[in-house]
Structure formats: C-alpha cells, structure tokens
Amino acid sequence: MNRREIIWQLSHHGYPKEKLESMPMTDLAKLFKQTSKERIMDYMNALRADKEHEIIPEDEGNYIDREMELVYHAISIEEVNFPILYDAIERIFEKYDLNEAIELVLSQASDKQYKQMTQITEVAYRAYQEILLDRIEKLCEFYPAEERFEQLKFYGDRREDINFLRESIANMSAPNNQERLSKIALLKYDIICDYFPDSMYENYEEFYENEEKKNDIIERIMSLTKAYTRAALKAKKFQVLSHMERVLVEDRDREKEEKALIKQYTKKLGDVILSEDELAFSMTLKEALSVLDERDVARIISNFDISSNPILLQRFNVIMRDNRRTN
Incomplete structure (x- = not known):
C-alpha cells in the first residue's frame, strides 16, 4: 500500500488529512498498523458479542497483544522465524477463526508479505484443525471402535x-x-451388539465399509482360503465378508478338532483291536461315531486288519449299519 492510499484510509477514520500529509512514511505505516489492529479487535469483540459467546476476559487484550508482538518480531527480520510464527498463529487460533487470524497476522505484515503470510496462516489453520481433531480422538479413546x-x-x-x-x-x-x-458410547454399543446384533452393520456401516477395516478382513479371509481373488472380495460388502470369515473360521476350527479326534480315536480303536476286547471295541466304536463322521470312522478302521477277527468284523458292520439307520 503506497503513501496516498494509507493517508486516504487513515483520513476516513478520523485523522486530519493535513496532519497525515506532514508525517513521514515510517510514522504513517506505524499509525496505519495500530489503527488496523484496533479496528480488528473491535470487530472481533463485536463478533463474539453477537455470537453470545462468553464476555472476553480483561486479559484477552494482553493475550492477543503478546501474540501479535511475536508475529511482528517473527516476520520483521530478514529471514522469517517460522517456528515462532507458527506457534503464535496456533495460539491465535485458540481464540479466532481463519479469516480473523489472517487479518490479525496481516496487520503486522508488510505489503510484500501479504500473500506469503496469508498462505502460512492457511497452512497453520489446517494443522490446527488436525490438532483439535487429535484432541477429540484422545478424548474418545475409551469408546468402542465403532462408536469412536x-x-x-x-x-x-x-x-x-x-x-x-x-x-x-x-x-x-x-x-x-x-x-x-465413554460409558454412554459403550452402553449404546453393548445394547446394539447384545440385543440387535443383526443391526450392527446398519448402525455402523461406514465403520465396517472403511477401507482399512475391509482390507484387514480380506487379508484374514485370504489366509483362510485361496478360493477367492482379492478383487472379488473387495467387491463384497463388509457384512458379507464378515459372514464369510466367520464360516471359514468355524470350518478351520472344526477341521482342527476333527483331526485331533481322528488321532485320538485311531489310538483308542487300535488299542482295543489289538486287545481283541469285543465289548470295549463296540463301546469305543460307538463313542467315535458320536463325535466323528461315519466316513472318518471307516477310514480309521481301514488302517487295521479286523478281517482276521470275525467277531470284531461283525460288530463293526452291525454298529455301522445301526448308525446309518439312526442318522
């Protein structure tokens, strides 16, 4: 802003034009900045009163004066002191919004710094938004993941x-x-989870369809089966993926349990066959059929030669036939 524009601006705010004309440029610039600052403060106070915010404490003027002084010292030297500048701007954001902060910072800047200071304030504003959101995230740390x-x-x-x-x-x-x-959030989650489990997806759809969450469950599914491509899984909704994972985990656990039972009854049946105890053989065979599929039991028996013991062979055939009838 040149000398003529500064004089014109100041003359519209009650300063005698004749007196302004006689002032050196350095004094004019200083007066203009001081006047701009006072106008901005008046505007801020009016905004706050209009928004029915709390009455500005008496020391708030001192607060903003201190930050303005830091801004001025940070940008008035040959090389801008960015750490001090950013810290001061961040503290300004504790009281004012973006447009207000820009006006405050620019009141301390020279004409050639206007664009740079505007950009710096905007960048600082984005960073400050993230600081606030991080604080909120910290305050929600004990919420269930879906509620958070x-x-x-x-x-x-x-x-x-x-x-x-x-x-x-x-x-x-x-x-x-x-x-x-936190208790309210947990209570809400528990009610939905315990009493309306089918509504979990509906209530937290965006959480479950979140890319990171979806990728996690896709990774788990692919570790359980090679039957699906990643692209095919990504096309499915989280609710479907969740059901698939549950079924696959159940199948895996069942298979693991069956393997353990097959190993257990292979030993048990082997022992009774070796002892040629017909009663123990019958009881163990029935016990095996109560927890294993008939094909698995038949496969176990095929590992042993019971044809040389007609009584065991007969008992085996009768028990297997009776088992098929009851099932």
Whole structure:
C-alpha cells in the first residue's frame, strides 16, 4: 500500500488529512498498523458479542497483544522465524477463526508479505484443525471402535467450524464428562451388539465399509482360503465378508478338532483291536461315531486288519449299519 492510499484510509477514520500529509512514511505505516489492529479487535469483540459467546476476559487484550508482538518480531527480520510464527498463529487460533487470524497476522505484515503470510496462516489453520481433531480422538479413546469411528467422522465433517470443535473439546474435557460420555458410547454399543446384533452393520456401516477395516478382513479371509481373488472380495460388502470369515473360521476350527479326534480315536480303536476286547471295541466304536463322521470312522478302521477277527468284523458292520439307520 503506497503513501496516498494509507493517508486516504487513515483520513476516513478520523485523522486530519493535513496532519497525515506532514508525517513521514515510517510514522504513517506505524499509525496505519495500530489503527488496523484496533479496528480488528473491535470487530472481533463485536463478533463474539453477537455470537453470545462468553464476555472476553480483561486479559484477552494482553493475550492477543503478546501474540501479535511475536508475529511482528517473527516476520520483521530478514529471514522469517517460522517456528515462532507458527506457534503464535496456533495460539491465535485458540481464540479466532481463519479469516480473523489472517487479518490479525496481516496487520503486522508488510505489503510484500501479504500473500506469503496469508498462505502460512492457511497452512497453520489446517494443522490446527488436525490438532483439535487429535484432541477429540484422545478424548474418545475409551469408546468402542465403532462408536469412536462415528464420533471422529462427525467431528471431522465439521473441521471448518473450529469454534464448534473447541467448544466440543471443552465440554468433553469437563470434570467427569469424558468418563460419562465413554460409558454412554459403550452402553449404546453393548445394547446394539447384545440385543440387535443383526443391526450392527446398519448402525455402523461406514465403520465396517472403511477401507482399512475391509482390507484387514480380506487379508484374514485370504489366509483362510485361496478360493477367492482379492478383487472379488473387495467387491463384497463388509457384512458379507464378515459372514464369510466367520464360516471359514468355524470350518478351520472344526477341521482342527476333527483331526485331533481322528488321532485320538485311531489310538483308542487300535488299542482295543489289538486287545481283541469285543465289548470295549463296540463301546469305543460307538463313542467315535458320536463325535466323528461315519466316513472318518471307516477310514480309521481301514488302517487295521479286523478281517482276521470275525467277531470284531461283525460288530463293526452291525454298529455301522445301526448308525446309518439312526442318522
């Protein structure tokens, strides 16, 4: 902004034009910045009053003065002190939104710095949004995963409203509130999980369709079976994938259990066949049929030669025939 524009601006805010004309450029620039700062502060106060926010504490003026001084010192030197600048801007965001913060920072900047300072403030704003969302995530750390996802999405969708995020953090951080809200989230989840399990997907669809969650379950399914390609699995909804995984896990566990039982009854039947105890053979055979498929039992017996013992062979045929009738 050149000398003429500064004089024109200041003259519209009550300063005598004649006096302004006689002032050196350095004094004009200083007066312009001071006036701009006062106008911005008046605007901020009016906004806060209009939004029915809490009355600004008396020391808030000192707070913003301190941050403005830090901004000024950070950008007035030949090489901008970015760490100090970013810290000061972040603290400004604790009280003001993006547009307000830009105005405050620009009030300390030279004309040639306007574009750079605007960009820096916008970048700092995005980082500050993430800081607020990280705080919220921390406050939700004891929520069930599904509820936490829903909450973070809710607040993430409102990232542009940092006043809302700040107020939410203050509310969630109030004494006992974090514990109380965590219990509410857990209670809601438990009710759905225990009493309406078929509604889990409907209530938490976005959580279950989340790419990371979906990829995790696809990896688990592919470790259980080679029957599906990754592309085929990705095309399925999480609810279907979850059912597939459950069935595959049940099959795996059943197969593992059957292998253990086959090993167990191979030894038991082998022992009674070797002892030629017909009664023990009959009891063990029936016991095996109660926990194993008939084909598995027949396969076990085929490992032993019972044809040389007609009584055992007859008992085997009778018991197997009776088992088929009852099943």
